[in-house]
Amino acid sequence: xxxxDFMQQWPAFRAWLQExxxxxxxxxxxxxxxxxxxxxGIGIVxxxxxxxxxxxxxxxxxLFWAWKEGRKFEFAMRTPREKRRDKxxxxxxxxxxxxxxxxxxFCGNTLDRETATIEHIVALASRGMxxxxxxxxACEDCNKQVGxxxxxxxxxxxxxxxxxx
Ligand SMILES: [Zn+2]
Numbered sequence: 323x324x325x326x327d328f329m330q331q332w333p334a335f336r337a338w339l340q341e342x343x344x345x346x347x348x349x350x351x352x353x354x355x356x357x358x359x360x361x362x363g364i365g366i367v368x369x370x371x372x373x374x375x376x377x378x379x380x381x382x383x384x385l386f387w388a389w390k391e392g393r394k395f396e397f398a399m400r401t402p403r404e405k406r407r408d409k410x411x412x413x414x415x416x417x418x419x420x421x422x423x424x425x426x427x428f429c430g431n432t433l434d435r436e437t438a439t440i441e442h443i444v445a446l447a448s449r450g451m452x453x454x455x456x457x458x459x460a461c462e463d464c465n466k467q468v469g470x471x472x473x474x475x476x477x478x479x480x481x482x483x484x485x486x487x
Contacts, residue, residue: 328355328367328375335389342395360385362399366436377462379436415440418459428464428480439465444473 332355336346339358347357347364355367355375365382369375378386381400388398400408415438424433427441441460444450460468464483468476 326373331390332356335386338389338395339385356382358382360399362405377437411440414454414457415459417454418457421454422458425459426461426464427458428460428468428476429483431461433459433461437461441465441468441476443476445469448472 336356336358339360340346343361344365345359347359349355349357353368353370353376355369357364357366359365360381362381365378365380365385367375367382367386368377368379381398384398384400385395387393388395412435415435418440419433419438424438425431426433438459439462441458441464442450442452443456443458446452450456468479471479
């Protein structure tokens with residue numbers, strides 16, 4: 323989605339959020355398009371250089387699509403089960419970061435709790451373990467790029483990225 327497309331829709335989306343008790347906050351850095359409170363935490367929409375929307379965190383994405391599709395606000399909120407899953411994921415990310423540091427294994431970019439994704443070194447599809455020993459942190463872009471690679475290809479890819487190739 324282009325930044326412009328989102329920004330055109332933002333006034334109507336914002337009105338809907340406010341009607342449902344959300345508060346609109348000021349973005350805290352140039353990569354944030356919008357930031358707002360919800361009953362489920364802070365929702366943030368990020369853009370990359372060039373204006374493309376790169377990430378919608380928290381429940382901002384589900385709320386945005388609920389609004390677009392004319393669904394009710396309540397139905398866009400996460401279920402308790404999803405919240406538990408998110409909490410577990412967040413704890414796991416923090417554990418990995420404590421071991422490896424807050425950076426993407428591939429490009430070396432700094433990550434935080436919102437931008438980090440869990441990368442399985444040996445993919446689950448290749449019988450990789452669902453265990454922290456088989457996990458590392460990656461940014462969303464790199465995670466997508468290496469999805470189909472073998473463990474060895476991933477290490478080679480990481481070395482290349484670090485050398486700037
Ligand atoms: Zn990366």
